[in-house]
Amino acid sequence: MSDVLLSVENVVKHFPVQSSKRRFRSREFVHAVDGVSFDVRRGETLGLVGETGCGKSTLARCITRLLDITSGRVVLDGRDISTLSSREMRPLRREMQLIFQDPYGSLNPKRRVGSIIGDPFAIHGVADGAERKRRVQETMEQVGLNPEHYNRFPAEFSGGQRQRIGVARALALRPKLLICDEPVSALDVSIQAQVINLLADLQKQFGLTYIFIAHDLSVVRHVSDRVALMYLGKVVELAPVEDIFQTARHPYANALLSAVPIPDPIRADKRERIILVGDVPSPIEPPSGCRFHPRCPKAQQRCVDKEPTLSAQQGDRAEHTVACHFPVRPGEDLTLARPAIAAKDRIVEPDVVSDP
Amino acid sequence: MALLEIRDLHVSFPTMDGVVQAVRGVSFSVDSGETLGVVGESGSGKSVLTQTIMGLTRGARISGQAMFQGRDLLTMSQKELQSVRGTKIGMIFQDPLSSLHPCYRVGWQIIEMIRAHESRTSKAAARARAVDLLRLVGIPQPERRVDDYPHQFSGGMRQRAMIAMAMSLNPALLIADEPTTALDVTVQAQVLQVMQRMQQEFDTAIVLITHDLGVIAEVADKAVVMYAGAEMEHAARNEIFYQLHHPYTEGLLRSLPAYNSDRTRLQPIAGQPPSLIDLPGGCPFHPRCPYVMERCSREVPPLEPVEQNARHLSACWLPRGAAERAAVLPRAAGRAIAP
Numbered sequence: 001m002s003d004v005l006l007s008v009e010n011v012v013k014h015f016p017v018q019s020s021k022r023r024f025r026s027r028e029f030v031h032a033v034d035g036v037s038f039d040v041r042r043g044e045t046l047g048l049v050g051e052t053g054c055g056k057s058t059l060a061r062c063i064t065r066l067l068d069i070t071s072g073r074v075v076l077d078g079r080d081i082s083t084l085s086s087r088e089m090r091p092l093r094r095e096m097q098l099i100f101q102d103p104y105g106s107l108n109p110k111r112r113v114g115s116i117i118g119d120p121f122a123i124h125g126v127a128d129g130a131e132r133k134r135r136v137q138e139t140m141e142q143v144g145l146n147p148e149h150y151n152r153f154p155a156e157f158s159g160g161q162r163q164r165i166g167v168a169r170a171l172a173l174r175p176k177l178l179i180c181d182e183p184v185s186a187l188d189v190s191i192q193a194q195v196i197n198l199l200a201d202l203q204k205q206f207g208l209t210y211i212f213i214a215h216d217l218s219v220v221r222h223v224s225d226r227v228a229l230m231y232l233g234k235v236v237e238l239a240p241v242e243d244i245f246q247t248a249r250h251p252y253a254n255a256l257l258s259a260v261p262i263p264d265p266i267r268a269d270k271r272e273r274i275i276l277v278g279d280v281p282s283p284i285e286p287p288s289g290c291r292f293h294p295r296c297p298k299a300q301q302r303c304v305d306k307e308p309t310l311s312a313q314q315g316d317r318a319e320h321t322v323a324c325h326f327p328v329r330p331g332e333d334l335t336l337a338r339p340a341i342a343a344k345d346r347i348v349e350p351d352v353v354s355d356p
Numbered sequence: 357m358a359l360l361e362i363r364d365l366h367v368s369f370p371t372m373d374g375v376v377q378a379v380r381g382v383s384f385s386v387d388s389g390e391t392l393g394v395v396g397e398s399g400s401g402k403s404v405l406t407q408t409i410m411g412l413t414r415g416a417r418i419s420g421q422a423m424f425q426g427r428d429l430l431t432m433s434q435k436e437l438q439s440v441r442g443t444k445i446g447m448i449f450q451d452p453l454s455s456l457h458p459c460y461r462v463g464w465q466i467i468e469m470i471r472a473h474e475s476r477t478s479k480a481a482a483r484a485r486a487v488d489l490l491r492l493v494g495i496p497q498p499e500r501r502v503d504d505y506p507h508q509f510s511g512g513m514r515q516r517a518m519i520a521m522a523m524s525l526n527p528a529l530l531i532a533d534e535p536t537t538a539l540d541v542t543v544q545a546q547v548l549q550v551m552q553r554m555q556q557e558f559d560t561a562i563v564l565i566t567h568d569l570g571v572i573a574e575v576a577d578k579a580v581v582m583y584a585g586a587e588m589e590h591a592a593r594n595e596i597f598y599q600l601h602h603p604y605t606e607g608l609l610r611s612l613p614a615y616n617s618d619r620t621r622l623q624p625i626a627g628q629p630p631s632l633i634d635l636p637g638g639c640p641f642h643p644r645c646p647y648v649m650e651r652c653s654r655e656v657p658p659l660e661p662v663e664q665n666a667r668h669l670s671a672c673w674l675p676r677g678a679a680e681r682a683a684v685l686p687r688a689a690g691r692a693i694a695p
Contacts, residue, residue, distance in 0.1 A: 051540035052511070158628050159398075188397035188567065193611035193624030200621065215540060218570075222613035222622070259545035261570025263612055265594050268573045275549055276542050278496065279510040347496070 002078060005209050006040040006063065006096075006177055011072035011082075013055075013062050017284060031283045032058040034233035035072070037310075040177070045203070045210040047224030047241065049217060051256075053280055054230040056213050060179045063211070064098055065089050076177070094124055097170035101182035103162035107154040113140075113165055114150035120172040136172070142205075143168045144198060160191035164198065171202065179211045184219060196223060217260050221245055226319070229253050232283055232291040238310060239320035249313055249320070249327035252292045254334050274334050278347030287345075290325065294347045297337035298326045304345050357426065358385035359561045360409075360529055365420035367401070367408050374633040378404040378416075380585040383659075388528065389555065391562040393576030393593075395569060395608070399629055401585035402565045406531050410447060411437045424529070443473045446522030450534035452514035456506040463487070463502030466521050473525055489520040493550045512543035516550055523554050530554075533565045548575055569608060573597060578667075581605050584630055584640035587659055591668040601662045601670035603645045639672070649673060 014029035033055040040046045048056045061067040063074055065081060074082045081092060100106040107116055117136045121127045127135050137147035143164045154162055163183060170178055180199065184192040196219065202208060214220050220227060220241075227244045229237045229252070237250040248254050255274040262268045276295050281287055287294050293303040302325050310321040315330075328334060339346055367379040379401045386392045396402045407413050409422050409429055422429040424445070429437065441447070449455040457465060466486040471477055477485075483502070490498035493516040506514055515535060522530055532551065536544040552575060555562055564576060572579050572593065579596045581589040581604065589602040600606055607625040609615050616622050627644040630636055636643050642652035651673050659671040663678060675681040 051542065160628070188629075189569075189608060189611045190397065190625035191628075193613075193622035196613070197621050197624065216613075217541070218612065218614040222616065256542055259541040261541075261544070261568060261574045263569040263573050263597070263609065263614055265573045265597050268570075273545055273549075275545055279512060279543070 003041050004039045005042045005077060006211075007073070007075040008039075008059075008063065009037050009073040009075065011036050011059065011062055011074060012070045013058055013067060014070045028284055031233050031286050033062060033069075034286070036230070036233075036235050037072075038228055038235065038238055040209060040211060042176075042209055043203075043207055044225040045212050045223050047220035047227040048211055048213045048230065049215065049220050049227060049256075050230035051215060051280060053232075053283065055233040055283075056230050057181055059230075060098065060181050060211065060213055064093075064096055064179060066098075091124075094120075094173045095175055096177040096179065097173070097175040099163075099166050099170045099178060099180045099183045101185055103159050103166055103186060104154075106166055107162060109154055112151050112153060113145075113157070116154070116165060117168045117172055120169065124173060126173065136168075139168045139172050142202070143171065144194075158191075159187055160194055163187060163195050167195075167198065167202070171206075174206060175208070177209045177211070179213070181213045182215070183212075185214065185216065192219070199223070217245075217257065229256070232280060232286055234291060234323065235310060236292065236324070237322045239322075240317065243317065243320045247316070247320075247330055249316070249322040250292075250324050251296050251298050251326075251328055251334060251337075253322075254328055255297075258334075272333070272335050281347075290323070293339075293341065294345060297334055297339060298328070299339040299341045299346070300326060301341055304341055358423075359388050359425065360563070361385040361421075361423040362405075362409070363421040363423070365405065365408065365422065366418065367404055367413060368417045369413075369415060370417065371633075375417075376632045377635065378585050378632060379408065381420075382580070382582070382585075382587050384580050384587075384590060386529070386561045386563060388561050389559045390578070391555065391564055391576050393572040393579040394563065394565045394582060395567065395572055395579055396582035397567060397608075397629060399584075399632065400582040401632070402582050403533055404585075405582075406447075406533055406563060406565060410441060410445065410531065439473065442469060442527070443525045444527050445529045445531060446525070446527035448515070448518050448522050448530065448532040448535045450537050452511065452518050452538070453506065455518060456514060458506055461503050461505055462509065462517050463490075463504075466490075466502075466517075466524055469521050470524050485524065486520075489524055490517065492554070493517070493520045493523075494546065495520075510543075512539055512546060515539060515543075515547050519547070519550055519554065523558070523560075526558055527560065529561045529563070531563045531565075534567070535564070536571065537566070537568070544571075551575070569597075569612065570614070581608070584635060585632060586640060587669070587671060588641065589668075589670045589672075590659065591662075591665075591670075595665075595668050599662075599668070601668070601674065601676070602641075602672045603647050603674070604641045607644070607646075647674060 011033055012035055013033040014031055017028040050056050062069045069082055073080050114136050117139055118132050121132045140147045145164050184195050212223050224241045227241050228235050231252050237253045255276050258274045278295055289305050290303040290308050293299040308323045308325045310323045312318050312321050313327050363383050365379055365382045369376045394402045408418055418430055463486045467482040470482040487498045487502050490502055495501050495513055536547050576593050578592045580587055583604050588604045610623040625644050638653040638655055639657050642648045657671045657673045659669045662668045662670050662676050
């Protein structure tokens with residue numbers, strides 16, 4: 001049995017742009033995921049981070065075949081699943097499951113919890129009748145729900161408990177891979193901690209492998225073994241968790257980390273924030289070369305012309321790869337860096353006037 | 357005299373299921389140029405609190421005072437309140453898409469705001485001011501973008517446009533209700549920076565509502581920690597983080613992944629927040645409190661100074677001096693949590 005459970009190889013997902021003007025029909029695409037490759041090892045947690053619109057949720061849906069990919073391969077346990085028909089795919093759905101962000105939207109409000117969690121058993125013909133009920137209640141107990149609440153409706157549960165229902169449903173058939181798409185983002189911090197602990201316990205108990213998608217970097221740091229950072233459909237840095245948080249090489253990774261609010265006033269006051277200019281460009285026409293170049297403080301002409309590929313830098317572990325022509329050196333102060341590219345390739349901050 | 361002073365504010369809503377006690381006796385004050393953070397989880401009453409100050413809670417039973425520049429906002433007529441809102445108090449909401457009108461151009465909405473309160477300003481002058489404001493909050497090419505519709509703006513730009521609108525009449529007080537919650541961290545950093553820059557420029561007082569203690573650490577001067585509609589702890593920023601007294605504040609901090617070393621178990625607060633219709637007796641936090649004592653379920657602890665510091669208030673029966681506290685609870689001795 002190989003060490004790698006899931007291999008994502010050069011996965012591309014483009015969505016055609018719906019245009020009301022027929023003449024321009026489908027000549028444009030949203031480049032949601034554009035050539036992403038990584039491996040997920042058995043038993044590890046891979047954190048997938050990035051800002052809104054970077055393609056992390058699309059990627060999760062591509063891996064689970066909720067979306068068909070445009071090109072590339074997804075290999076689960078040595079088997080290419082990217083070209084399987086939905087009938088061939090069905091038995092494999094037992095192997096990987098998704099947990100969704102919104103514990104309100106992802107549960108049918110008209111169905112009882114027992115029947116929601118029982119669905120996987122019914123669909124895959126695993127257990128019926130009393131046996132199904134027994135296994136549903138066993139699963140409910142494992143995720144910290146009271147099995148006696150079998151006949152309740154989702155509305156009778158709080159947000160944190162609903163997320164436990166989502167976890168129970170995903171866990172029911174003992175999948176190998178759980179993809180958690182922002183599982184705690186909608187929860188209050190005290191409840192968020194309960195769910196994170198639950199996921200950690202279940203991983204230990206059942207030897208689960210997680211892909212953990214989140215935009216909250218402190219959560220990702222806490223749960224992940226390795227982290228893949230995405231920007232505009234590409235992975236820009238992939239490294240063991242401590243390497244990303246201590247010695248991030250990509251200027252975007254540095255800017256993102258410096259923007260995370262620290263719940264510690266003394267450290268918060270001391271730290272220099274790298275404030276990025278402008279917004280993430282449109283994924284319909286992503287910038288040439290390195291996609292971060294219009295906002296990058298270190299951009300040079302080469303970044304406009306040539307796309308960097310993921311590679312390890314001198315002095316880093318081989319596992320720590322970054323896609324950047326001019327990676328950040330340890331100790332370098334990015335707040336002093338200024339781009340050396342033509343203004344047309346750059347997003348420029350407007351002049352600040354003193355009086356409105 | 358403080359710019360805004362809230363005294364013993366109570367807000368409740370009669371509903372079919374019973375009376376929802378959303379805010380129960382909150383008092384605080386904010387001065388010009390100061391940022392007050394209001395922290396709490398969902399349902400702690402923090403949004404109702406600020407909406408009441410702005411006169412936006414219809415159908416609520418309200419008691420207490422909200423003195424703004426020496427006048428009570430709660431007893432003002434609708435007409436007076438309307439002139440105060442906008443000109444003297446600006447407001448930013450969490451969701452910038454639903455608080456901008458989708459069918460009107462962004463610039464038009466700012467111009468409307470200016471002209472509604474200053475009828476003598478000409479359209480051209482108001483438009484020029486709208487452009488300047490958009491530039492001030494960092495919208496690129498404001499001369500062109502002023503004629504965009506909200507859907508043509510990104511989330512961060514919309515929130516900055518909201519700030520521009522809220523600041524258009526130079527209000528003395530800005531109330532920001534979760535202004536960055538819907539935004540990515542890099543955009544959040546931009547928006548917080550804009551707010552701080554505006555504050556320095558115009559000496560605005562800011563009441564910032566958030567559930568994110570990180571945001572409090574970054575920008576607040578002092579903070580109020582709310583739970584179940586009541587103030588649990590009220591102190592300067594550093595005291596909230598380093599000399600905290602209330603177990604709920606401690607629980608909030610301990611739940612944060614940033615406060616725990618990597619891959620260890622987090623320390624969540626057990627249980628769920630209570631229903632605001634059927635509150636537990638005594639201290640509202642006692643069913644979830646790790647230090648609960650017999651007294652906590654019987655008597656409501658008063659909001660009183662900690663270690664004789666009149667600016668650090670806590671509503672908890674735990675001893676108020678560090679030494680006495682250490683004697684009662686060895687665990688609580690070194691309360692400041694090292695990250």
